[in-house]
Structure formats: C-alpha cells, structure tokens
Amino acid sequence: MLEYPYVDAGGGWLIFKLPPTEVAVHPTDGPQSHELYLMCDDVDATVADLAARGVEFTRPVTDLRWGRLTGLRLPGGGAVGLYEPRHERAGSSTRATTLS
Structure with missing residues (x-):
C-alpha cells in the first residue's frame, strides 16, 4: 500500500x-x-x-513543535510513525559531524 519498490529475498523477506x-x-x-x-x-x-x-491510521494528525505526526498500521499489526517535518533538515546547513 505504501508503493515502495521491493524485491523478495526469499521466504517472504521483502527488501x-x-x-x-x-x-x-x-x-x-x-x-x-x-x-x-x-x-x-x-x-x-x-x-x-x-x-x-x-x-488504517493509529492516531489523528497532531501538530508538534518539530512537525505534524500521525501513525499507520502495518500489515503485520505493528505501527510506524508518519510525519511532515517542521525542523531544520539535514543537508540544509553546512554543519557536519563524524560519529566514531
């Protein structure tokens, strides 16, 4: 339903x-x-x-400081969040950090 392209790596393991x-x-x-x-x-x-x-959505769209958030039900019963960001996006500034 999300329409992301995928391959089946075997046994139903979708990538x-x-x-x-x-x-x-x-x-x-x-x-x-x-x-x-x-x-x-x-x-x-x-x-x-x-x-x-x-x-199916698990909650109504909520306005938060950092974005507009809702959640959707996955076919297996779990849930994942979905949001429209309102914060500064990575790549929109010149600041970079290396994690070690």
Missing part, C-alpha cells in the same frame, strides 16, 4: 527501496527506545491518499 532518509538521536533520562518514522512533504495529502487505499 524495500526507500527514499532518502534521516536519523535522529535524542538524549533521554528514561529507558532507551527506538522509533521509526516515515517522512512526507504534506501529511494531510499523504494520509488522504493512503486512507483511500485502505491504510
């Missing part, structure tokens, strides 16, 4: 070609966690398009 991505690393005072979010340019249009194709 998807995804658009360019970003990774965010945030400090925490609580337990460590990992979250995955897909980004889009217009969350309202993306939600409308996906909902028309039967995608």
Whole structure:
C-alpha cells in the first residue's frame, strides 16, 4: 500500500527501496527506545491518499513543535510513525559531524 519498490529475498523477506532518509538521536533520562518514522512533504495529502487505499491510521494528525505526526498500521499489526517535518533538515546547513 505504501508503493515502495521491493524485491523478495526469499521466504517472504521483502527488501524495500526507500527514499532518502534521516536519523535522529535524542538524549533521554528514561529507558532507551527506538522509533521509526516515515517522512512526507504534506501529511494531510499523504494520509488522504493512503486512507483511500485502505491504510488504517493509529492516531489523528497532531501538530508538534518539530512537525505534524500521525501513525499507520502495518500489515503485520505493528505501527510506524508518519510525519511532515517542521525542523531544520539535514543537508540544509553546512554543519557536519563524524560519529566514531
């Protein structure tokens, strides 16, 4: 339903070609966690398009300081976040950091 091109590596293990991505690393005072979010340019249009194709959303679109967020149900029952960023995007400045 997300229309990403893929190959089946055998036994149903799908490998998807995804658009360019970003990774965010945030400090925490609580337990460590990992979250995955897909980004889009217009969350309202993306939600409308996906909902028309039967995608179930796990929460309404919410306006946050860093973007507009919703979540969608994956075919296996899990969920993934979907957001329209409002923060500075990587590559839009000249600052670079090497992690070691």
